[in-house]
Amino acid sequence: MRLPSLTRTTPFRLTLVFMALFAASAAAFLAYIYVATAGEVTRRADEEVGRELDSLQAVYARGGLPALNQAMIQRAVGDRPYLYLLMDKAARPVTGNLAQSPLDDATRAPARATFRITDTDPDGAVVKSQGYGRQVRLPTGELMFVGTDIGPGRAAVIRIVRAIWGAGVIVILLGLAGGLFVSRNVSRALADFNRAVAAVAAGDLRARIPVRGVRDEYDELAVGLNGMLERVERLMGSMRHAGDAIAHDLRSPLTRLRARLEVSLMEVQAGHADPQPALATALEDTDAVLKTFGAVLAISRLQAAGSIAEPKAFDVSEVAAGVSELYEVLCEEKGQDFGAELGRGLIVRGDRDFVAQAVANLLDNAVKYTPEGGAVMLRTRRRASGEVEISVTDTGPGIPGADRERVLERFVRLEQSRSAPGSGLGLSLVAAVVAAHGARLELDEGPGVLDGHGPGLRTVLVFPAA
Amino acid sequence: MRILVVEDDAEAAQAMCRGLVEAGHTCITAVDGVKGLEAARGGGGGFDVMVVDRMMPNMDGVTLVQTLRREGDNTPVLFLSALGEVDDRVKGLQAGADDYLVKPYAFPELIARVDALARRRETGSVHTLLKVGELEMDLISRGVTRAGKAIDLQPREFQLLEYLMRHAGQSVTRTMLLEEVWHYHFDPQTNVIDVHISRLRAKIDKDFDRPMLQTVRGAGYRLDG
Structure with missing residues (x-):
């Protein structure tokens, strides 16, 4: 998948916004500095010029106009850094080193003014400056x-302002470069995410986001999303698996049912058979299908959920007592001995009905695998570890040690266990009930x-202590 | 009996009605919760039992039953649902339904439960003595006699017979017995119920010419007077 244009990424946009803010505040700052320093230059000039005027006016007060004229001539040709001009009442220049008053209205007084100075230096070059x-x-x-x-003074202020402007431009350029750099990194990190999301959206549930191992927030997010994808994949898998299992389990009984109905229909049409028994058999077959389906x-459901939705505490012995009461007569009917040894107060958390069904x-x-004359024993007890066990022991043929592991594996793999009809389910x-309770299933010799009987089988459900 | 079937699957509703009519009932169908509520409230009301699908468009079964119960309508309701979890059953019963049947179901199961619900309504009064034909059960002394002859029963056998006597003349299914007598909501792999029934049958029918406890093919059992 293509990276988005850098200038469209969020970090870059944020950089631009930030830069704009920075430029605006820098401009305001510069304006302030300019006004403050330029004002200071003028204020100081005003002070100096004021002192010079005061001193000249003192001369005028002592000696009148001739003395002032004299003083101004002297000062104008001296090395004082001032510009002087004495004018008559109509503002016509009398003496001084200025050709005319720089004021627009030369007769206005008192007045202040900023003006341009054009002069020639000793080498004859024209020097332009500003006066006050x-x-x-x-x-x-x-x-x-x-x-x-x-x-x-002004020139110094302008140099400072220019320097600050220059620095501002450099900062903005560096900022933009930084923004681009960050955007590119973020885009790259997110590209991994986008690739994985696009793959999942396209149906590949195995797609995962690479974790870079730098333990930053992207890694954290990647680990979180990968965990979620794993769960989704597992759920989808078990759904598909359940679908396959249902199809597998129902196909043969449905096929059989169909065949029987077809044959019966032919027989009834040919007039050799009574439809009633055929329909009754079909009904029984259908019931068997429904039972399997259930x-x-x-x-x-249990496998997909992975755990019991609302676990409640209950006494395993009570459940065992109830179920044993249900099965005792069945044993007797088959000529088997039935025994129950039930402990007391064996509390576990989970779903009572499911545990009853498992037992x-x-x-x-x-009962099914134990021959006549054999025995079936149901026990519940607490182990030294605090775990609660429910065990069923019989004196049937048992399962050879080598096969036990395999049989247990088959419990895990739903469909394989299904190849043996009846008991497999x-x-x-x-197995599903045990897994949903966080319990485990143990198989042992009887x-x-x-x-001539035996060695028998002992099946144990071991529940964690409540 | 007049039965209202509220079910959005028209074909399923039709099949159910055919079966109910075949079993001697009158059947009226409604295709969703709102229509069902109208039918239940309407002038043509007075149903003996309502069969209500849980998931329906416009108004679901739970809301329908809750509404009716609030309005004081206590017609027995059998919930039908494709959801088989125990929780769903509990929620359905809490909403005011009287029984709960999970799809897909066997038709005799439906008929038997509808009959049981209608019957429950008829025999609202409390009896201390049950009597079916020659069979008598004293619920206080817990004594059982047939034609005056005492029959000794185990506690569970007593409960089993009590249920059968309360539903005398009706088919009861194995699932109903497992639910009502043993309080289990699952299907055992083998028909353990059959063994319990055959024990009970041995005790009540053995010394008599006429068997009272009948096996109903494809459905379950029936105690005849």
Whole structure:
């Protein structure tokens, strides 16, 4: 899958927003600095010019206009850094080193002004600068202007502002580069996620997100999503498996049913048979199919759920007592001895009905495989470990040690156990019930060979202590 | 009996009705919860039993039954559901249903349960003495006699016979017996119920010419007076 254009990624957009904010605040900052420093330059010039004016006015006060004229000539040709101009009442220049008042309205006074200075330096080059000055009117009506060159101060301010602008541009460029870098990394990390999600969406439930092993939040998310995918895959698998199992279990009885109905129909049409027994048999077959269906459904549900939805505490011995009461007569009917040794207060958590069914299925098998004259024993007890066990022991042929493992495996693999009709389903249910309770199933040899019977089988359900 | 079948699968409803009519009942169908509620409330009401599917469009079975119960309608209700979990059964019964049957079901099972529900309504009064033909059961002293002759029964046999006597003349299925007498909601692999029945039969029918406890092919058992 293609990476999205870098400029469309969220980190890049965030970078842009951040940069815009940064640029705006930097501009405001610069404007503030400019106003503050440029103002300072003018204020200081104003102060200096003010002092010079004061001193000249003191001269005027002492010696009148001639003394002032004299002082201004001296000062203008001296090395003072000021610009001087003395004008008559109509603002016509009298003396000074300025050609005319820089004020637009030369007769205005008192007044302040910023103006351009164009001068030639000793080498003859034209130097442009900026000046600041004040103009006052003397008591006798003449006008006096004093200014100063504020070019160097201004230039310093402008250099600082330019420097800050330059730094701002560099910061913005670096920021953009950083944003692109981060976006590219995020896009790469997310590309793994997107690839996996697209694969799952396309039907490949085995797709997983690579975990980079750097234990960052992407890894955390990847591990979480992989766990989820695993669960989904397992559930889908068990659903499919349940579907296959149902199809497998129902196909043969349904086929048989169909065949019988077909033959019966032919016979009835030919007039050799009475339809009633055929219909009755068909009904029985259908009942058997429904029963199988119910059992397979229960197993699949348990397997898909993986655990009991609302576990409740109950006494295993009570359940065992109930089921043994149900089966005792069956044993007697088959000429088997039935014994029950039930402990007390053996509390486990789970589903009472399912456990009862599991015990019933074990007793079913025991009665089925134990010959006449044999014995079936149901026991419940607490182990030293605190675990609770329910065991069914019979004196039937048992299962050879080598096969026990295999049989247990078959319990796990639903469909394989199903190849043996009848009991296979019962034990599959036991296995499913056991798994859903976090319990385990143990197979053991029975009491041994005696009178041509045996060695027998001991099936044990071991529940964790409640 | 007048039976209302509320079921959204029209074909299933038709088949069910044919069977119910065959069994001697009158059957009316409704295709969803809302229609079912209308039929139950309507002038033509007065049903003996209602068979209600749980999952239906417009109004599900649970809501339908809850509504009827709130309105004071106590017609026995048999829930039908494709959900077989014990929890669903409990929820259905809590909603006010009287019995619960999981699809797919055998038709005799349905008939037997519908009969049992209708009968339960008729015999609302409390009896301390049950009497079916020659058979008498004293629920206080827990004594059972047939034609005056005492029959000794184990506690479970007594409960089994009590249930059969309360449903005398009706078919009861093995599943119903397992649910009502043993309180188990699963199908045993072998028909253990048959063994218990044959024991009981030995005790009540052995010394008499006329057997009272009948096997009903394809359905279960029936105690005849």
